[in-house]
Amino acid sequence: MKQSAVDAVIRGLKRAGVSVVCYLPDSLFKELYPALDADPDIRTIRVTNEGEGAAICGGVFLSGKKAALVMENSGLRASVEPLARMGLGAGIPVVMLMSYRGELGENNWWAIPHGITMEPVLNALRIPYSVVREEDRIERAITDAYAWSYASYYHSAVALGGEVVR
Amino acid sequence: MKRFDCMKALSARLKDELVILSLGASVDEWYNAAPHMRAASLFQQQLGCVTPQAFGLAAGLPHRRIISLDTDGGMMFNLGILATLGNEQPKNLFVVVWDNECYQSIGGPPTHTASGRVDIAAIARGAGVDNAFTARTLEEFDAHCAAGLAADVPYVVVAKVAGTVQPDIKRKHSDGREDKYIFVRHVEATEGIVIMGPSEHN
Numbered sequence: 001m002k003q004s005a006v007d008a009v010i011r012g013l014k015r016a017g018v019s020v021v022c023y024l025p026d027s028l029f030k031e032l033y034p035a036l037d038a039d040p041d042i043r044t045i046r047v048t049n050e051g052e053g054a055a056i057c058g059g060v061f062l063s064g065k066k067a068a069l070v071m072e073n074s075g076l077r078a079s080v081e082p083l084a085r086m087g088l089g090a091g092i093p094v095v096m097l098m099s100y101r102g103e104l105g106e107n108n109w110w111a112i113p114h115g116i117t118m119e120p121v122l123n124a125l126r127i128p129y130s131v132v133r134e135e136d137r138i139e140r141a142i143t144d145a146y147a148w149s150y151a152s153y154y155h156s157a158v159a160l161g162g163e164v165v166r
Numbered sequence: 167m168k169r170f171d172c173m174k175a176l177s178a179r180l181k182d183e184l185v186i187l188s189l190g191a192s193v194d195e196w197y198n199a200a201p202h203m204r205a206a207s208l209f210q211q212q213l214g215c216v217t218p219q220a221f222g223l224a225a226g227l228p229h230r231r232i233i234s235l236d237t238d239g240g241m242m243f244n245l246g247i248l249a250t251l252g253n254e255q256p257k258n259l260f261v262v263v264w265d266n267e268c269y270q271s272i273g274g275p276p277t278h279t280a281s282g283r284v285d286i287a288a289i290a291r292g293a294g295v296d297n298a299f300t301a302r303t304l305e306e307f308d309a310h311c312a313a314g315l316a317a318d319v320p321y322v323v324v325a326k327v328a329g330t331v332q333p334d335i336k337r338k339h340s341d342g343r344e345d346k347y348i349f350v351r352h353v354e355a356t357e358g359i360v361i362m363g364p365s366e367h368n
Binding site for chain 1: 220
């Protein structure tokens with residue numbers, strides 16, 4: 001990611017009021033994670049799998065603070081169980097920011113499953129999402145996701161792809 | 167050692183704390199063992215989420231004591247949270263693991279702890295939660311509650327309890343959605359904050 005895209009993500013998170021970020025690092029967002037760690041206004045929590053991160057974000061919601069789950073899109077598959085339970089069972093929302101691995105242009109065979117499964121899994125869970133491939137749309141996409149999740153009390157997602165991450 | 171007796175001992179020590187708890191019969195037992203904590207308790211129905219949610223709540227409310235009432239099945243579902251607690255060292259999180267060595271709510275088939283070889287407290291210590299203990303008597307459990315509720319490091323007590331359920335207790339009627347609203351409104355009232363506020367007019 002370019003520094004300007006990293007800055008746009010952090011601006012969007014701050015404008016949305018996020019103060020806690022749970023993440024499991026990946027390669028497409030590799031410049032984002034240290035920037036989040038270094039930001040004095042954001043507490044980062046590193047997790048062992050993205051499902052754990054989703055549940056921690058749910059707990060942060062219950063405290064009145066705003067959290068984000070940042071991950072590769074493969075983490076969505078690891079998060080399905082807690083997302084379904086919290087979102088559909090209790091109305092506890094999680095906002096996710098994920099890198100779009102496996103979209104057209106992907107040149108790693110192991111990432112192809114992530115591209116094939118991401119949107120169908122989001123649709124199966126009825127999670128609205130936006131795919132952002134232009135840097136100037138990042139900030140608005142993030143704040144829109146929070147606005148929607150705090151009106152619906154359900155999950156939403158922003159996937160960053162294309163030139164934003166490659 | 168009966169889980170219901172342990173719950174009553176813990177309940178007697180609680181006043182301003184917030185509780186997140188796991189699924190199955192322990193939900194109805196806690197509902198009856200701690201009637202003064204009903205609004206302060208989030209009754210969940212899920213494996214693997216309870217202690218992570220409690221940790222998220224503890225991270226968001228660092229001045230408030232948070233209690234996770236997890237289970238052997240629930241903790242084994244997501245052992246990674248113990249490593250996260252080991253690294254993050256929350257000062258306000260007390261974790262109780264009701265270890266009845268079975269999946270009680272579906273009739274009692276054994277969990278991994280039933281073999282006698284799997285020790286959740288030892289796993290927690292290995293994950294960096296130094297204060298992780300196993301309690302086998304009510305007196306031991308109560309002493310760990312006193313210590314865990316006063317600790318400024320994460321504290322885990324694994325309570326080895328019988329696989330029986332307290333008979334003739336009142337069933338909780340609310341579902342997960344209603345429980346969330348009750349809990350959120352309690353947090354809002356006691357913290358003086360807004361979590362689920364009014365709609366915008368636009």
